[in-house]
Amino acid sequence: xxxxxxxxxxxxxxxxxxxxxxxxxxxxxxxxxxxxxxxxxxxxxxxxxxxxxxxxxxxxxxxxxxxxxxxxxxxxxxxxxxxxxxxxxxxxxxxxxxxxxxxxxxxxxxxxxxxxxxxxxxxxxxxxxxxxxxxxxxxxxxxxxxxxxxxxxxxxxxxxxxxxxxxxxxxxxxxxxxxxxxxxxxxxxxxxxxxxxxxxxxxxxxxxxxxxxxxxxxxxxxxxxxxxxxxxxxxxxxxxxxxxx
Amino acid sequence: xxxxxxxxxxxxxxxxxxxxxxxxxxxxxxxxxxxxxxxxxxxxxxxxxxxxxxxxxxxxxxxxxxxxxxxxxxxxxxxxxxxxxxxxxxxxxxxxxxxxxxxxxxxxxxxx
Numbered sequence: 001x002x003x004x005x006x007x008x009x010x011x012x013x014x015x016x017x018x019x020x021x022x023x024x025x026x027x028x029x030x031x032x033x034x035x036x037x038x039x040x041x042x043x044x045x046x047x048x049x050x051x052x053x054x055x056x057x058x059x060x061x062x063x064x065x066x067x068x069x070x071x072x073x074x075x076x077x078x079x080x081x082x083x084x085x086x087x088x089x090x091x092x093x094x095x096x097x098x099x100x101x102x103x104x105x106x107x108x109x110x111x112x113x114x115x116x117x118x119x120x121x122x123x124x125x126x127x128x129x130x131x132x133x134x135x136x137x138x139x140x141x142x143x144x145x146x147x148x149x150x151x152x153x154x155x156x157x158x159x160x161x162x163x164x165x166x167x168x169x170x171x172x173x174x175x176x177x178x179x180x181x182x183x184x185x186x187x188x189x190x191x192x193x194x195x196x197x198x199x200x201x202x203x204x205x206x207x208x209x210x211x212x213x214x215x216x217x218x219x220x221x222x223x224x225x226x227x228x229x230x231x232x233x234x235x236x237x238x239x240x241x242x243x244x245x
Numbered sequence: 246x247x248x249x250x251x252x253x254x255x256x257x258x259x260x261x262x263x264x265x266x267x268x269x270x271x272x273x274x275x276x277x278x279x280x281x282x283x284x285x286x287x288x289x290x291x292x293x294x295x296x297x298x299x300x301x302x303x304x305x306x307x308x309x310x311x312x313x314x315x316x317x318x319x320x321x322x323x324x325x326x327x328x329x330x331x332x333x334x335x336x337x338x339x340x341x342x343x344x345x346x347x348x349x350x351x352x353x354x355x356x357x
Contacts, residue, residue, distance in 0.1 A: 026296070026299045026303060029295075029298075029302070029309075030295045030296050033299075034292055036321070037274065037278065039317065041275075057282075057291050058290060058292035059290020059293055060290070063290045064296055067292075067293035067294075067295075068296035068299065140309045140310050140321075142311060143319045144313070145313050146311075229319075
């Protein structure tokens with residue numbers, strides 16, 4: 001463990017303690033922004049002197065915490081700023097506050113749309129999915145790229161090509177052709193039988209399988225991605241420390 | 246009275262300066278810090294801008310969104326809301342008379 005990392009750990013421990021009394025979202029935002037700041041200022045593997053200088057320029061943890069206080073001209077105080085407590089806050093606690101409840105709801109709704117649509121209540125599933133997409137695009141937690149991926153990959157998004165393939169199957173093989181095929185039994189008697197063939201192109205098994213894997217697996221992957229990104233953004237200190245490791 | 250009173254005035258003006266900078270275009274936190282701390286020397290402790298941004302957000306004066314960056318992880322951008330724009334206009338309307346009055350009262354004798 002480098003000394004630069006020790007310095008940053010201590011600094012974030014002090015900052016976490018000093019901001020403990022702030023509302024969760026404010027605290028998470030400040031910690032994330034300060035973390036991102038250090039990520040910008042410092043190289044991947046900063047020396048002790050570089051880290052010390054960057055932290056000096058940031059100001060003391062107590063000064064930063066105090067700057068959230070009520071001394072702004074039009075300020076409505078949103079919580080008394082506590083002086084640095086002796087016990088640093090457990091990082092797990094901080095991490096959990098990083099993800100907004102609404103973002104978790106968004107992810108769950110996105111996921112709920114599919115089973116609902118696949119079950120009998122198609123229109124309801126579609127409505128749920130559309131509501132989730134609106135929430136997704138309104139959330140500040142994800143970038144435009146991530147929102148695009150989540151919209152396209154999510155079952156609501158891939159539902160269209162899936163529908164298409166099903167339509168295609170019925171179109172290319174509109175009616176199975178039933179032909180008479182009598183066959184002879186061992187005792188010589190002839191029994192009337194039929195053989196059913198499909199004329200033209202049928203969707204190959206691997207393609208169908210690929211689509212179903214997409215339907216079930218990709219959304220899970222995307223959901224985890226969304227959650228992790230939202231989670232990270234509320235817990236940037238850990239990210240900075242990870243960078244300096 | 247000591248040097249702290251100037252620092253206090255500077256701190257009082259800072260939110261309005263942030264709003265003014267964001268009125269041009271949206272920026273991410275570090276960009277604002279470089280501008281206000283580096284170029285204009287309005288803040289001594291760079292880190293104090295972040296709680297200010299968060300405060301402006303909870304007051305509804307700025308809004309945030311994440312954007313991909315060319316290098317490194319996505320960044321949180323801050324932009325002015327309509328309320329922020331109105332707040333800035335109010336400050337702009339009151340500032341010149343305040344500045345001139347203080348100027349005249351405080352610096353008046355030296356000028357004479």
